[in-house]
Amino acid sequence: MTPLLEIDNLRVTFDTRHGMVTALDSVSLHLNAGETLGVVGESGCGKSITALSVMGLIPQPPGRIAGGSIRLNGEDLVGAEPARLRSLRGSDVAMIFQEPMTSLNPVLRCGDQIAEAVMLHQNVDSARASRLAVELLDRVGIPAPAQRARDYPHQLSGGMRQRVMIAMAVSCRPKVLVADEPTTALDVTVQAQIFDLLNEIQRDVGAAILLITHDMGAISEMADRVAVMYAGRVVEQGKADDVLDHAEHPYTRGLIDCIPALGRRDDTLREIPGVVPPLHLLGDGCAFASRCAHADRRCLAQKPVLTKWRHHPVACHAVEEGRI
Amino acid sequence: MSLSFILRRLGYGVLLIFGVVVLNFLLIRLAPGDPAVVIAGEMGGATEEILDRIREDYGLNQPLTTQLAIYVGNVLQGDLGQSFFFNQPVSRLIAQRIGPTILLVLTAQVLSILLGVFLGVIASRKPNGPASAFVSIFATIGYAVPVFWTGIMLIILFASVVPIFPIEGIQSVRLRDAPLLVRGLDIAHHLVLPAFTLAVVYLAQYARLSRASMLDVLGSDYIRTARAKGGSERAILFKHALRNAALPILTIAGMQFGNLISGALLVETVFNWPGIGRLAFDSILRRDYPTIMGVLFFASAAVVVANILTDLSYRWADPRLREQ
Numbered sequence: 001m002t003p004l005l006e007i008d009n010l011r012v013t014f015d016t017r018h019g020m021v022t023a024l025d026s027v028s029l030h031l032n033a034g035e036t037l038g039v040v041g042e043s044g045c046g047k048s049i050t051a052l053s054v055m056g057l058i059p060q061p062p063g064r065i066a067g068g069s070i071r072l073n074g075e076d077l078v079g080a081e082p083a084r085l086r087s088l089r090g091s092d093v094a095m096i097f098q099e100p101m102t103s104l105n106p107v108l109r110c111g112d113q114i115a116e117a118v119m120l121h122q123n124v125d126s127a128r129a130s131r132l133a134v135e136l137l138d139r140v141g142i143p144a145p146a147q148r149a150r151d152y153p154h155q156l157s158g159g160m161r162q163r164v165m166i167a168m169a170v171s172c173r174p175k176v177l178v179a180d181e182p183t184t185a186l187d188v189t190v191q192a193q194i195f196d197l198l199n200e201i202q203r204d205v206g207a208a209i210l211l212i213t214h215d216m217g218a219i220s221e222m223a224d225r226v227a228v229m230y231a232g233r234v235v236e237q238g239k240a241d242d243v244l245d246h247a248e249h250p251y252t253r254g255l256i257d258c259i260p261a262l263g264r265r266d267d268t269l270r271e272i273p274g275v276v277p278p279l280h281l282l283g284d285g286c287a288f289a290s291r292c293a294h295a296d297r298r299c300l301a302q303k304p305v306l307t308k309w310r311h312h313p314v315a316c317h318a319v320e321e322g323r324i
Numbered sequence: 325m326s327l328s329f330i331l332r333r334l335g336y337g338v339l340l341i342f343g344v345v346v347l348n349f350l351l352i353r354l355a356p357g358d359p360a361v362v363i364a365g366e367m368g369g370a371t372e373e374i375l376d377r378i379r380e381d382y383g384l385n386q387p388l389t390t391q392l393a394i395y396v397g398n399v400l401q402g403d404l405g406q407s408f409f410f411n412q413p414v415s416r417l418i419a420q421r422i423g424p425t426i427l428l429v430l431t432a433q434v435l436s437i438l439l440g441v442f443l444g445v446i447a448s449r450k451p452n453g454p455a456s457a458f459v460s461i462f463a464t465i466g467y468a469v470p471v472f473w474t475g476i477m478l479i480i481l482f483a484s485v486v487p488i489f490p491i492e493g494i495q496s497v498r499l500r501d502a503p504l505l506v507r508g509l510d511i512a513h514h515l516v517l518p519a520f521t522l523a524v525v526y527l528a529q530y531a532r533l534s535r536a537s538m539l540d541v542l543g544s545d546y547i548r549t550a551r552a553k554g555g556s557e558r559a560i561l562f563k564h565a566l567r568n569a570a571l572p573i574l575t576i577a578g579m580q581f582g583n584l585i586s587g588a589l590l591v592e593t594v595f596n597w598p599g600i601g602r603l604a605f606d607s608i609l610r611r612d613y614p615t616i617m618g619v620l621f622f623a624s625a626a627v628v629v630a631n632i633l634t635d636l637s638y639r640w641a642d643p644r645l646r647e648q
Contacts, residue, residue, distance in 0.1 A: 088554070089551070089553065090552060090553040094552065097545060104549065107641065108563075108567070117554075120554050121554060154644045168553065
């Protein structure tokens with residue numbers, strides 16, 4: 001079966017004042033119809049750039065897709081005509097953003113913003129689009145939807161705004177729904193509600209979800225498969241349960257160790273020492289080597305390639321050599 | 325937008341105008357110079373006895389506070405006094421000249437906002453492109469050049485080089501009895517140079533401001549959302565971005581109105597436009613106190629009204645300001 005969305009060897013570069021940096025390097029991911037792929041990693045690892053690439057929303061310049069392909073149902077989106085991308089955006093591929101507080105236009109009514117998305121891709125008049133907007137608000141669990149549709153974004157809470165964003169994103173029943181940290185800005189209790197809603201919507205609409213997150217908890221709750229990214233590369237990939245239970249890459253293990261577990265007798269929260277190195281300072285070796293307890297000379301000299309060793313594909317020399 | 329808000333603003337406006345009336349009165353009386361001498365001078369010189377008579381006739385020998393009380397009382401009854409020089413009621417003088425001034429100021433205001441915002445939007449689409457550079461250079465020149473200089477240069481240009489626009493007055497003498505439409509077109513023809521001269525400074529400011537404001541807005545999250553919906557570039561610029569970018573432009577437009585009226589004084593003088601500005605110029609030269617105060621009264625009332633309108637339009641444009 002060909003995957004619905006297939007990212008192959010994607011390379012994205014940015015011109016910065018430090019010169020050209022590679023934000024995504026040989027990233028290959030695929031997403032089957034109806035499934036959820038979690039992409040996880042720290043800030044700056046390339047998760048959001050991956051999401052924006054799929055949407056065709058990389059700001060160019062300074063960004064540039066320097067190689068690879070993104071195929072949706074076999075159609076390559078890299079190098080597609082802008083008009084073609086516009087007609088796909090919002091209809092076949094839709095996105096939920098990280099910041100519900102600022103992602104809605106403050107001077108337009110919520111209902112109108114949803115209706116606009118409907119009218120852009122469906123042949124309906126504005127009255128019908130407004131009715132659909134109210135139905136969508138009802139569907140995403142907003143009480144008194146007809147009234148809320150007339151509200152402006154500032155009159156709604158963060159959770160409500162994210163529901164409006166979700167209603168907007170699913171308004172044209174997209175095949176792929178990109179959710180970029182959809183709950184980061186929300187309270188913990190609201191986070192759970194939003195995940196439940198996304199699961200429901202996915203069953204309803206049959207959309208495949210590309211879930212961008214740094215939260216391993218969200219992965220275990222939502223994702224069928226997971227890809228762990230570090231410094232612009234995928235370092236481990238596999239079925240979510242498999243990766244969570246048999247994490248192999250030292251970085252993935254570190255991320256899982258960071259989850260505070262109830263009942264674990266620790267005085268401190270665990271962390272991965274150090275920070276992601278700036279992209280312009282990456283050398284020839286493994287980007288994680290400077291923070292890795294298992295790094296040796298080879299790790300500093302040669303980039304490991306994503307290869308299946310025991311359970312699932314991992315990019316790590318230490319795993320390959322059986323050192324961990 | 326509530327009625328009580330409008331009434332409250334109107335109340336403040338009336339208080340403000342009252343304050344301006346009192347302040348104007350005191351400022352002008354504190355200036356050196358004796359109007360009786362000027363009036364007598366117009367009549368060909370006078371003895372001390374005649375000067376005393378004039379002072380008595382015009383109430384100039386009364387204590388300042390009494391003069392003020394009388395003046396305020398008269399203004400409240402709609403009587404702005406009798407012009408020393410024109411020997412007519414000031415209110416009649418103003419009524420005769422208010423039309424040309426309003427025509428000039430509003431045309432310049434509309435012209436500068438429409439053209440300035442249009443240029444700013446064009447420039448914001450490619451902030452490093454040639455259009456943007458042109459707007460920046462034009463804005464700097466437009467802002468730096470004094471109004472009267474622009475006017476004189478335009479007069480030289482259109483009087484001798486390309487005589488296609490009239491450089492003086494509001495209508496042609498030979499068309500005074502022509503049908504209404506012809507007279508209207510004639511006035512519009514005469515309006516071109518003065519309105520453009522007055523508009524240039526503000527046009528440059530609006531172009532700069534809307535360029536900056538648009539650039540700011542175009543980088544915001546909700547513009548990215550609009551793109552993710554598949555909106556066209558034009559819808560994004562004019563529907564999503566401009567409504568938000570218009571807020572600072574509105575503020576400046578309201579604040580500039582006072583400057584525009586004082587600019588009209590120079591432009592009317594240069595182009596011999598029969599408006600309030602030239603009346604002010606003539607009456608200042610002749611120490612025609614009642615007329616000066618009448619003109620200032622009119623100007624301050626116009627500024628107060630403009631500010632109230634700005635406040636209302638601000639609320640109209642930004643829903644976040646409506647409930648307070």
